[in-house]
Every structure is written in C-alpha cells, then in structure tokens.
Amino acid sequence: MKHFQWFALLLFFQLGMAQQNATSAEKVMTSLAQKAQLAKTSSVKNIPLKNIGPSVMSGRVVDLDVNPNDPTEFYVAYASGGLWHTTTNGISFDPVLDNSDTQNIGDIAVEWNSNTIWVGTGENNSSRSSYAGIGILKSTDGGKTWANMGLHDSHHIGRIIVNPNNPNEVVVGVTGHLYSPNTERGVFKTTDGGQTWTHSLFVDENTGIIDLACSPNNFNIQYAAAWEKDRKAWNFSGNGAHSGIYKSVDGGSSWSLVTNEGSGFPTGDGVGRIGLAVFDDNTVYAVHDSQFRREKKKEAQKDELTKEDFRSMDSETFLALDDKKLNDFLKTNGFQEKYKAENVKQMVRSGSVAPVDLTKYLENANSLLFDTPVVGAEVYRSDDAGGNWKKMNSDYIDDLFYSYGYYFAQIRVDPSAKDRIYLAGVPLVKSEDGGDTFTSIGKENVHVDHHALWINPNRPGHLINGNDGGVNISYDDGENWMKNNSPKVGQFYAINIDHETPYNVYGGLQDNGVWKGAHDNKENKAWEQNGINPWQMILGGDGMQVQIDNRNSDIVYTGFQFGNYFRLDLSTKTSQYIQPKHELGESPYRFNWQTPILLSEHNQDILYLGGNKLHRSLNQGDDWETISEDLTSGGKTGNVAYGTITTISESPFKFGLIYVGTDDGLIHVSKNGGGSWEQISNSLSQNQWVSEVAASKHKKERIYATLNGYRWDDFTPFIYVSDDYGKSWKQISNGIPDAPVNAFVEDPENENLLFVGTDNGLYVSFNRGEDWELFQNGMPNVAIHDLVIQSEAKHLLVGTHGRSIYKGDVSVLQQMTPELWNKKLALFKVENIKHSKNWGNPTYGWVEPNTPGLDLTFYASQSGTVNASVSTADGVEVSAIQMEADKGLNILSYDLAFSKKGKSNFLKKNKMKLEAAKNGKTYLPKGSYKVTLSGNGTSEEIEFKIE
Secondary structure, X not given: OHXXXXXXXXXXXXXXXXXXXXXXXXXXXXXXXXXXXXXXXXXXXXXXOEEEEOOOOOOOEEEEEEOOOOOOOEEEEEOOOEEEEEOOOOOOOEEOOOOOOOOOEEEEEEEOOOOEEEEEEOOOOOOOOOOOOOOEEEEOOOOOOOEEOOOOOOOOEEEEEEXXXXXXXXXXXXXXXXXXXXXXXXXXXXXXXXXXXXXXXXXXXXXXXXEEEEEOOEEEEEEXXXXXXXXXXOOEEOOOOOOEEEEEOOOOOOOEEXXXXXXXXXXXXXXXXXXXXXXXXXXXXXXXXXXXXXXXXXXXXXXXXOHHHHOOOOHHHHHOOOHHHHHHHHHHOOOOOOOOHHHHHHHHXXXXXXOHHHHHHOOOHHHHHHHOOEEEEEEEEEOOOOOOOEEOOOOOOOOOXXXXXXXXXXXXEOOOOOOOEEEEOOOEEEEOOOOOOOEEOOOOOOOOOEEEEEEOOOOOOOEEEEEOOEEEEEOOOOOOOEEOOOOOOOEEEEEEEOOOOOOEEEEEEOOOEEEEEEOOOOOOOHHHHHOOXXXXXXXXXXXXXXXXXXXXXXXXXXXXXXXXXXXXXXXXXXXXXXXXXXXXXXXXXXXXXXXXXXXXXXXXXXXXXXXXXXEEEOOOOOOOEEOOOOXXXXXXXXXXXXXXXXXXXXXXXXXXXXXXXXXXXXXXEEOOOOOOOEEOOOOOOOOOEEEEEEEOOOOOOOEEEEEEOHHHOOOOOEEEEEOOOOOOOEEOOOOOOOOOEEEEEEOOOOOOOEEEEEOOEEEEEOOOOOOOEEOOOOOOOOOEEEEEEEOOOOEEEEEEEOOOEEEEEOHHHHOOOHHHHOOOEEXXXXXXXXXXXXXXXXXXXXXXXXXXXXXXXXXXXXXXXXXXXXXXXXOOEEEEEEEEEOOEEEEEEEOOEOOHHHHHHHHHHOOOOOXXXXXXXXXXXXXXXXXXXXXXXXXXXXXXXXX
16 A cells, blocks of 8 residues: 555656646736736836737737627627727727736627626637636626636636626637636526626546637627637647537536437547537537548558658669659758759668658657547537537548648638638638538638638628638628738747847747838828838748847848748848758658747857757858757657757857756756757756747856746646856746746846736836846736847837737846935936927828927936926026926926026026927927936936927
C-alpha cells in the first residue's frame, strides 16, 4: 500500500511538471480589479497613446448581429478587437466595448427591442491567438456601460441565443478553456437576465459547446454542438468521441443526444467541430469537420515521383530510377541545388543516406498536417427534428477547410429557401441543392477565412459577411461585394521601424501579410479618391517579423509562418527566398509559427534566423551556416512545430554575444558567436514559452527575459533580469496583474525605464522593474504583441493583436530620473512652434480651420490646483490657465490665444494690429514667450518661441 502511495505521488509530481496549473477565475477577476485601481493611480495615466492604424486590412471577425427592422444598423464582433456598431450600413463604425475589461469576443447576441447586448468573451475559434475571456458581459444601454454577468471561468464562449419573446431568457454555449480541462463548459441558461445561471448540459471537462441554434418559429426547440478537443503547444486534437449534437425541447433546460449510433450522423473518435443552422421546427443542418480518414484508392500509374514513393523504397530500386525523373522531383520539391540525381544516388550507394531520407527531407509538423488524409467538411441534414440524419454531399468538399477545420464550421440556411445553404471556410461557398454541390461566392475584394454570415430574411441575396479581413456586404448573393473596413482592428504579431524622415512603421499581421506606413500618416477615406492608401502591403500570408537594413531601408527581411522568409528590395519590388535548408539525411529544421530573425547591429549584412538551431548568414541570407546544436529539449510528437527558437538578441556591446529563448522554456547564451553555448534558464519557471530575451543597451552583462504561460492557460506574468549573463536571475514582475507577457523593451536613453506588453495591457517601470504602472491612456484592454522605440523621435510603438498600432511620445518619461521624482513640481521643455496666418481661419470654403495647440507636460508630486501664466519676453501676461493636476505627469493644453485681459495688456505695450481669426480667437504673434507654472508651494518656468 505504501509503495502504491509513493508511486501515485511520484506520478502526480511528474504530471505536475508537464502540465502547468491554469490560473483560477478568482485570480483573474482579482487581477482585473487590481488593474482598474492601477488605472486610477498611475503616474502616466494622462500621457496619451494615439492609434496610427492601419485599418484597410482589418482583422478577424467572429460574429455579426443585424437589426431585423433596419439592416443598415448592425454590430460586428472582432476576435480580439472589440465590438463595433454601425448605423450607416458599414460606412462608419463606433467602438462600444472600449470601456470593458477585455476586447476578446467569442459571440454576441442583441435583443433589439430593449437595446440589450450580450457579449460572450473569449474567441471560439481555438487558433494560436484565440485569447481567453472573462465571462459574459451585458449592456442595457447600447454599449455605454457593461456589467459582468458571470461564467468567469468559461474562457471561450461559442454561442449565445436570446428568447425573442423574453429577453431575460438566455442560453449560452461555453467552449471552455483552450489549453486545459475545466468544468465551466457546456450549456448554461438564465431566466433572470443573467443574475443566476443553470448548468443544463455538461458533457465532460474536455468537451464544450461550440454552437447553439434554435428554430426561428419556436425558441423551445434548440440544438447544441458539443466539441471534444485537446490543444497543446505541440499538438491539436480537434475531435473526439464525445463530440456530437444535443437537442432540447424546453428552451435549453434539458438535453438529449440525437447523434447516437444509427442516427446517420458520424460517431466516434473522428467527430470534429460541428456548426448548426435551423430552417424550421423539422429541418436542421449541420456542417461537420470530419477527422475520420478517407478511404484509400488505388492510384493509376503515374509518371511523376512523389515523396510517398520513397518511404518504403529500397536502395536497388532507387538507383535504377531514371535520372531525369528524379531530377524533376528534386527540383519541383525545392531541394537544394547541390542535390542532383547523380549526387543523391552516390550518397545512397555510399550508405550516407537512404531513399526514405528524401521523404523525411520534405516533412515537418506543418507539412504533415496538410498531408493528413481526413474526410474534412461534410454536410448533414435532418428533416425530422434531429431524429435521423442524411449526408447531403455525395463527393468530398475539398478546398474548404483543408486541415484547419477546427477554425471554421459555420453553416447558414436562407430563411426563404430550404435548400439554399452557405458554408464558411477558407472560401465562402453556396449550395442551391441542400449541400450536394457548391459554388464559391468570394470575389477579389473579399478576404479568405470566413467566420460569420447574416442572410436577410426579407431580401434574399442580401448578405453581410465577416472574415479574417473584416466585413463585406453583398446585395446580389455574392456576385458583388462592398468592403467595410474603417475600424482599426489589425492583429499584429510583430512590428518594427526604420530611421527615415518621417520614419516608417512595419508589421506582420494574422492572415493579412506585412504592411508598411509612415508613422505620421493621415489615415482617412481620401485614399478611395486618390487610389493610394497610406499603408502598403509588402508581403502576403500570415505576416511575421520584420528587419530593416539601417543603411538602406528598401532592403527588408520578412516573411510568413513557419520560417518562410524573404529578402525584399522595395525599390525594385523583387524578393529572394532565404530560408535555411537542412542537409539530406539530417532531420528537418523545426521553425516556429512566428520564426525569429535578427539583423546584427554590428554588421547589417549579418542575419540570424532561429529554427530549433540558430542559423547565421554573413551575406544577407544568400548563404547560411548553423552555429548551434539543437537549443531546445528536442521537440514533442504532435502536429504543431514545437521545440523551436522563439526569440533572439545580440548585445550591442559585443558582436557574437547572443541570447536565444525557446518555446519549451530554455534560454541559452553564446559569448563567442555560436562557438559554444550555455543553458542559463534552470532557475526560471520551467516549461514556459520564452516570449522575449533582450540584451541590455546599458550594461554588457545585463539580460532581460519574459516567459509566457498562455499555452497552459497560466496567466502569471514572468519577467526576469540578470546582471551576470544569466548565471543568476531576479524576478521583476511585481505589481503587474495576471496576464501573460508577450513583449518587452528597454529604453535606449534611461536604463531605469522599461516597458512590457501583456495579453491585456501595457505597463511601464521607472525603476528597472521594482514596480510597474499602467500605461494605457487612449488604448483599450487589448493584447499587445510587440514594442519598439524609435530613438530619434523618442516614440514608443505598440503593436497590438486586435487594435492595430499605437504611438506614444516617451521623451518626458525618459527624463524621469530619481532626482526629478523627488521634486514637488517639474515643467518640461516644449518645441518651438511655427506661426501661421491661417490659425483659426479656413484655408478655403467649408474646410474646418487649423487651430494650434501647445501641450505643456509637467510633473506634480501631489494632486491639487496648478496655475499657468503665459507672458511675453518682457513680462506682459497674455493668458492665464488653471487646472486640477493629478499626482504624476499631467498635460496642460494651451491654444496659443490671448485671453481678453491678456490682449488688452499686450496692446498697451505693443503698438501693433491684432486681428481676430474667423473662429473668434486672437492668436499670439511671432515672438518669445515664457510659461510660469505654480503649485505645491513652488513654481517652474520654461520658454518657447513662435517662429
């Protein structure tokens, strides 16, 4: 007995090492309250962040809800970009979730008569960046205010349906945790508007509800799609025997499984994600992502070789192959040029490689995923209210889900035509025969990867579609589409800057390529008139990291997922593919979804790229050398590339002082350009994803590291610093509310100034991480993926995964030394201003007049009243301003206009004519001026000029 107990304890310990603990809902809610308090007390709460776009490519839409009485009014829910409202048929949108604790949405439902909005937080698509939510939110005033109605541990909500005859009766399908088991998943129902909930359907802790649908004629008739899945960082199993369809005839209060053995609907381990659409009380459709294997068919004799041919081929057969045939295979499949038929045959003869190595050469986790021969999308229909199901497609529905069916499974039926259905996948397709045959209705201005579709019940052919590229509207059943992408909801993975004047910002986005735009661009609808958007796409795919040659910003290194990188020459619009290739007989390199790259500060011809090994090119990616062994724990068996380098940093003090971090929690350092490596992460939290390593810009021995537990549903913020090359570490995340850390940057001028970005906000430290303050004025609670400082402009660029890019002036923050923090009052210098005779006057016609402004930033050690006096160089007061200052940094905005008394004072001493502008204000003329700020028992002065 004792032996058994010891063994059980050992097993528990081992499992605990492999499986991190998910953060509890109680801790998450406590952290949200902590963050709300930080927002009130932050010393930088008045320093603004400005959204600089882009908007044109948009971001992933997860749901739509349209006013049935006026379809020009609707809400659009973005996966990580919040909720947006239009009353202009998508011409313009307003955000309505910005004052909530999250921007992450799985589903929405609107009760239009009472103007009540329900938001199920946490995206339901189970992708790599599907962020967890905080329960279900409710607004009774059109989104002005929000209340959290519970289900805090749901993480991801699949669907919400509201009784049209009783707005307090709501049924919610909860998908549950993405990376860990939990019990708050299944179907929940409320009859009192969310005050209390009944857990009416629970399958098990790994099976949630991904979709709900009810009869348009009878709310009591409901169907729920259960989905068993298991996602890990290295593997995603999106199917299981507990997946299936349940039915309720009492409005979601009780449920029974209707896809039993013999029902006609698939059962067993291969049942994947299911989407539902109900036509009437009897007819219900289901689209199923079938993970059952396809039947093998004997292929006709073919001339071309495939990689499967070599899997079991013996050496004798291989050596007898026709050289031309073998060379065609090698060239078509991208083998390195040195691998010609003659060379490879000699390698086989010598025994250095075997024929199967040609198959292995082409295989990695991603290719194996695409090669998986599953059935894929299929459509079922029941005409007897779920009693029996019939498969509607007689042939495979190829090129719809590919191998990513877990990301789709949306089906809609036209309310006016029982046999007209729509499937959302990579393309958007339509069937007029109940799902037997399909045609694509996407067009050149419609993005791929579709997740939401509304069909007008009163006007067939009027469609509103949501996809990875935003919103499209059609009035002719998909023959023509409008694009409605004014919200700035881009989902950036990574951003970077150049050093041009004005400088440009670059970034890679989820499924929307890589874009470039000037930081001071004016993003408006003028581009629809002149044909030039201020942001330009420079590469497609899922956009990834970007490096820009600081000698010539036309040379850009960037790419798409799994290490597919290119060297671009933007001046000639040419590109060169530069991914390092493994040797024949060597295991294929593993590349992360977001493979890291780095141009050396010491020589811009030198490029680093991380797989499971670190690669270096001395000639801009033309040739590569591998400068490390495998720096990971060796990967894991699964269908997702894992055991990969995720971050690279080289010290600005020494060429070849390199740090790398991996997705399985390891950090290594090399002090000799890759000649040898030392693991330095044993004392850190284990098995976490290393999201950032950053060699200090101020001390050669200093290194920062951030670790991320998102893929364990562990939301603890991990930030560390070492002052001895990683031999010892200190944790410096004290005071940051629970949210995984994605991004870190150290200020180049002030070594005490640090910034971090988490899954739910931006933080700043003025004392090298001893404590942190919230820095989010103007930016909602959104996931932040990357941070970059443009040193000349002293701007912080914030790459968000859901609200595009923000810019903040951190020049004042850089000046906040310990001595300044101890002052009672400090007023910071301002730039001189160029005078314009057009101040307050429209340049022509109906144009709004240009109005000047001077932002005076000051620090106050205590809150209270401050007075500002503006006077000429000879002491004549021209204006006086009073304001209530907060403790910390404040901005006093002065419009550069005379006060009534100030104008009189000025004219008494200066015999000149002052003309009032057309807006009624009289602006200061050219000259030198002084600002005197007083408060806290002291005063400060600065001077500025109007030139």
